[in-house]
Amino acid sequence: MSKVTMPVEQQIPIQQVDYRAVLSEQEIAAIEHECSLYEERAAAGIDALKIVQDHRRWVSDESLYAIADLLQMPVVQLEGVATFYNLIYRQPVGEHVIHLCDSISCWLHDFPKIAEHLKAKLGIDFGQTTADGKVTLLTNVCLGCCDTAPALMLDGDLVENLDIPSIDNMLGKLTARGGKND
């Protein structure tokens, strides 16, 4: 019996995108800097995804193709990287992203209660974005501040020692202040 040994890369048609048509000068410069730190361009893949996400909030298919083109790497390899990580968003997210820690020390500090309250206040479940596009709610594994549990990450910043009033306060400020891109 003959085996199919063709690499996956060659089986999937890759959409050709010229990176210059998609990425900004700023993004390209930042990605090129990362490339200069490694022996191979593909090694900057995760950095490139983050750079683009920082500029556009999430990584669209078009961005993915463009980064692969810039890094001269197969799109499937880059997609394999992008979908591997919890902090790369391959779907649109809201103006603010909340990652609530669901690991053990936070679980011992009322995670279920905090989670229910957040979901009820926002009117969404984990993995969803509010209808007005303001807030996306996600979980996160241990944030490394188990001594100040329960904790969450709001737009990348830690919020520790959570309780119901501090969550209400945080959400109040979010809706008042608008998005980080305003």
Add this chain to the structure above:
Amino acid sequence: MTNRPLTEHLDRSNPQDIKAYQSSGGYQGFKNALAMEPQAVQQQVSDSKLKGRGGAGFMTGMKWSFVPMGDKALNQDGTPQQKYLVCNADEMEPGTFKDRLLMEGAPHLLIEGMMIAAYAIGASVAYIFLRGEYRLCATRLQQAIDEATKSGLLGKNINGSDYSLSLHLHLSAGRYICGEETALINALEGRRANPRAKPPFPQVMGLFGRPTIVNNCETLCNLPSILNHGAQWYSELANSPDAGTKIYGVSGRVKNAGLWELPMGATAQQILDLANGMQDGLKLKGWLPGGASTDFLLPEHLDIPMEYDAIAKAGSRLGTGGIIALDDHHCPVGMILNLLQFFAQESCGWCTPCRDGLPWAVEILSRIEAGKGSQDDIDQLLKMCGFMWIGKTFCALAPGAVEPLRSGLTYFADEFQQHIDHKGCPYGH
């Protein structure tokens, strides 16, 4: 001389200030190293009996000794081979937050440690592999790297020697398996971070196919004092078979959760006392000595020294030294379910026992916790502990998940039974 080599330099207000670090003896260890032959630095670290703080407790000097040196590390054209040093700062093991303290409070200590390690193995490029969530660490480390570079401690021909080193910060994007050293190497190369088969070992063929050492952040932070004060001084810091000090921690329902630097072999009781004990009205029911992937121990084990062999003899692992305390108001089944959910989610999916076994264990545990479990479920869980044990899976993630499960099934057998007999969680979860 200090007896707290890891935390003596902690400076919460201005940690990236290189002058302050230098004025308290900082970078002296590296200067001493630079005046020695690389192999002599390796020897000194071997003599200190330093063991890796990443969880496995492997002797650091021994680990380095497998890296090809001198004539054995040449390219075909006779030029020296490229080698790499990588700091493992992925710290994603639930219950573990020690590396964060060191990087936020003493970034220069880590950088100096990396310089010493890189010099000892002849690496000219080093990377810090930092978990993406640690933003403050990233800022402080980058500032410290920039300051060290400006002062000529990093870069070409350091201090007029013929040794050159460049050091870069790599931010990951959140995946526990990246902390496994071969997966970390794949991640750094821009590949999907599945672990690699060993051999070849990274010491011979690691990052981009070159000799590579991956050491934990805390391991590296021990090096400056060893090179500054000597191997004997270091090994005598602890009155235990394991040398030096360790950042121990405790979280859970204790009064004052946190981290403390103590001589190796301090007891969990001492650490619990520093945390002022359990919160009012709560009793300690069980504890994990070093993160989510270590076997449960009981209150009767609190006086065992927290060192690698003693904890192993008690049936667990020292792991990261971050204790997680389970109190008598939380359900052990619920806790184990939470731990297994973590491992199931973070499984990289490469091998079947782990990819399919962990979600299956989660399903069974959820059933038991909901009061819908049967005796067969317990038997099945016990069997699965065997299916996912060392040797059955491609890396140590699944066996790590088995540890709290198998010990929990033993120590909390009564609680498991209650869930089944009374068709519900006795803790009301």
